[in-house]
Amino acid sequence: MDQKGRLAQRILDRYDDMPRGERRLADLLLEQPMAVVEHSAARLAERATVSKATTTRFFQRLGYPSFKAAQKAAREQGADPQPMEFGARMHRLAHHQMDLSQHLQSEVQNLVRSIEQQRSDDMSRAVRLLARAEKLWVVGFGDNYPLAHFARALLIKIRPDIRMIPIGGFSVPEEFASISASDAMLVFGLSRRTSALRNIVRSAGQAGARMVFVADYASQPPSPTESVVLRCRTVGASVFDSPTAAVSLMIYLCASLASHLGETSIERLRRIESIHSDWDDGRSSDW
């Protein structure tokens, strides 16, 4: 009935009733979607510490006639986006009534799964990387802009020199010119990635800046050395993708960063708080 989706989609669809070994493969492939085209089935098995037999069964369970078939499909769709998704969403919008509990379930799953899958050393690498940076660039275009904005609002509370890209209506290259090898960049690339984003990432890489990518499972960010990829599940119960898990992860990331920075950031938070109360930006309960 349903259109055969991308590999990641198929995995998520069946994730809940996969046995342990297959789940290991699932996790591996969600984390590294390219692995399926880059490695042999045997190598995948090895990396997931699972037998070759299990690997074969895994791809069969996903509905592929064979591993090769899955690999081929992935290779073809790899550069190509998922073509049918939009139509499917419209269909769902038109016919399904929105159901809060369904939404809740989906959201909680996004959260739980995203956080479950998070490698704690990735997280702490990200924190160290952001802490060490001289200037910190926060980048997000289109739908990712509010997310970037949100992250910046958190970051600016705990350390100085946080810059947004894009900003106002200013031309990006002019602003971006001042990036240096001692800087770090927090890049939001959920769902749609514009060429502007690609350009920036490339330039930042050339400038030698470290990067933290916030991505969904479907995408494959570049991974230069010393960059970190934080993946979020963004499945939406209806028309829209959900950045909820990404937001949540940012809160955790920033809290960790604050903790890592220690007294410096505490002092900064205090100062901000005191300025606020000077200005009487109320925390009172009435509006």
Added chain:
Amino acid sequence: MDQKGRLAQRILDRYDDMPRGERRLADLLLEQPMAVVEHSAARLAERATVSKATTTRFFQRLGYPSFKAAQKAAREQGADPQPMEFGARMHRLAHHQMDLSQHLQSEVQNLVRSIEQQRSDDMSRAVRLLARAEKLWVVGFGDNYPLAHFARALLIKIRPDIRMIPIGGFSVPEEFASISASDAMLVFGLSRRTSALRNIVRSAGQAGARMVFVADYASQPPSPTESVVLRCRTVGASVFDSPTAAVSLMIYLCASLASHLGETSIERLRRIESIHSDWDDGRSSDW
């Protein structure tokens, strides 16, 4: 140092090598941490569609001598996180109790509680109100600005005439002057509410505009007739308040609105999608 970990922590520790049935229980308990004290082992089994035997084994695998022991431990440790004052937060930050599983639990609780408490007729009133409006104003200052921005990004996909306040560096009254009685306003007032916000709300009320407030539980928005208050839990596990639930609620609200608007919004979404692909703002999986 730390006592035996919290339930959620233990679950996450072992999650990766849990068999399927136990994972069902794990998911259930991560999503509803209170379930372990509120229900019997048999009831948990039932809710996770798993046998009682599995439930027993599950808690044993987690290292508890028995289900009862786990329940007792949860009851003692389990009082859910209360909002803390600034000082307490600083203290916690300084003493570095950053724990992913705690964050997760707090976030899921925020989500679940926020959505559970939502009166469904409030939701649909909000939808109708936003659907009927001629122009739609989205308002959020300070920390609420990214949220407002995010909401606007969703709304503009499904209907025209969405205005942000504040915008750019423009003076608010000048922009705001064009509000009319046939307009509606979506107002974000989580945590800190500035005087600018109060002013706007007052003026909008005088102009006769309908309003949807997104507020936390601590605050008491004004409630003129025909306005709706959507409350969100924003308790953070660490330094920062968490707008996660608010984000999620906005997604639902906007999806419902899209559904309510029907063909109009579908058409609009299609147009947007097609413009995107014209411009080749890629949905490709590479960066």
Added chain:
DNA sequence: ATTATTAATTTCAGAAAAGAAATTTATTTG
């Protein structure tokens, strides 16, 4: 205190999963 009731654990047999090895299929090389 004894019994009745309910809840949790253990036992046990059948089902599912997983790996090793055998087999088949594809690919390379002579």
Added chain:
DNA sequence: CAAATAAATTTCTTTTCTGAAATTAATAAT
């Protein structure tokens, strides 16, 4: 084209998981 090699799949066996039923422990009622 055949043989050799490599890769994927199946088969077969062992191990792990699971639920039903039996057992034991806890709680309530008399």
